Amino acid sequence: MYRYRLIAPATPLLLLLLGEPGLAQQTTYTRADTLRGSYATPGRAFWDVTFYDLKVRINPADSSIRGANTIAYRVIGPGSEMQVDLMTPLEVDSMVQRGTRLEYRRDGNAFFVKPAAVVQTGESGSLTVYYHGKPRAAARPPWEGGFTWGADSLHRDWVVTSDQGVGASIWWPNKDTQADEPDSMRVAITVPKPMIDVSNGRLRKTTENRDGTTTYEWFVTQPINNYAIAVNAGSYAHYSDTFQGEGGRLSLDFHPLSYHLDVARRQWAQVKPMLACFEHWFGPYPWYEDGYKLIETSHLGMEHQSAVAYGNGFQNGYRGRDLSSSGYGARWDFIIVHESAHEWWGNSITTRDIADMWVHEGFANYSEGLYTECLFGKEAGAAYTVGSRYNAEGIRPIVTSYGVNANPPIDQYYKAGNMLHLIRQIVNDDEKWRGILRGLNTTFRHQTVTGKQIEDYISTRSGTDLSKVFDQYLRTTEIPVLNIRIANDTLSYRWQSTVPGFAMPVRVTVGAGAWAVLKPSSRWQRMAVAIPADQFKVDPNWFVALLREP
């Protein structure tokens, strides 16, 4: 069978630079994988988090932390033992409910505790987990995250967290799954003076403590992913602005390191056109109540909700590089654009299981193309997206195993982004396509979803059953191969290497400068053409391979 592999000349280097989660193959799953990755375990399914009240003291002198998280929840079914996640080597000091210390047991990175009172479905409770220790340091932030204890170039302490993939329980106790978000959250971070902490949402209070520390109390009024909660503590400057958008007046707050204030003001001017573009395509920025912030970090960047982490060195491209090789990717700041796109795709619309992470990363990759289109026109946007597809590997399917916290491969970015670009070609109506993107953000706003819900919505709204297209691109490693033969002014064509029942239309040349949309299936079909075989082309916006039979 013909196997299509996409390997760009610079792939090994590029992958090294990208280093996104998912490069490690994982084929066997342990009990710990299931405890971490399933949202339906007995210890998780019966309670719904309504509020986290997180208080953490950060001590850069010995890289330790100490704190507590009060978990407020509503009982939604029968159950007896709650699972609370906190990774080694952090230690739980106690678990307290209504003033009573509870017994608990530890199973690796999961703790099991019986609530003090039997609570009925519909009732609420809260549990406070006190903990301390030296959290695991980030191995390779932001891809293998945790705490990064660092210093800026003036040797001042600079401490940041990043934990997507590895999990928020690497530094604070919580129900460590994307499936359950609190409806709101308080984050109170205490740091030694003169450090400033910038976390998520809005700053409610600053308290100067007698022991030479300051407590920064941040409040998020909307549902938030646990991995979006972040500590960003350092010697930050601050300036602010406003954006008049679809949801009214949006506050913009910028926190570069103090010596980067001038360069930040220049580079971060890209935030407003980015917001205007994304609101046009996706609808209102999802967090007007909590504002938009951009915060300099020592790692490359992360989509921390309402507090986007930025470490791209105040330069355009991805650390100065154009990931698409189209030329356009070097003309805007990759981290501002990609991470902010996640406010819609990932933060507002969150997948319950990371097996469906293409909904975050595929749409974020596709958003880069749309931003290019906003700046330089439709052809430029297409050139960017098509150019980025050569970063795809085609080794593992994009949708991985459910319930085991299995990171999808790098194709969740480029292949999924190109699949969305391809679906736009099938829809063939830009306003309708924009309506679908905006409709997704209205229908699933501030929700956790399955990938299937997103796929079904796009099929329904486009009026085309795209289920086979999704199956092909998300659940196999193959891209469709258009198999053709031209002889005696007759074109024979069929799909090859496709899932059963695959019948996606494709746009091809049928004469000099003449295009037509074919509807191939796995069976040979024929049509008259006025073109020699060597001039036959497939519209490059379709992410397919072409195989010419002699």
Ligand SMILES: [Zn+2]
């Ligand atoms: Zn991303």
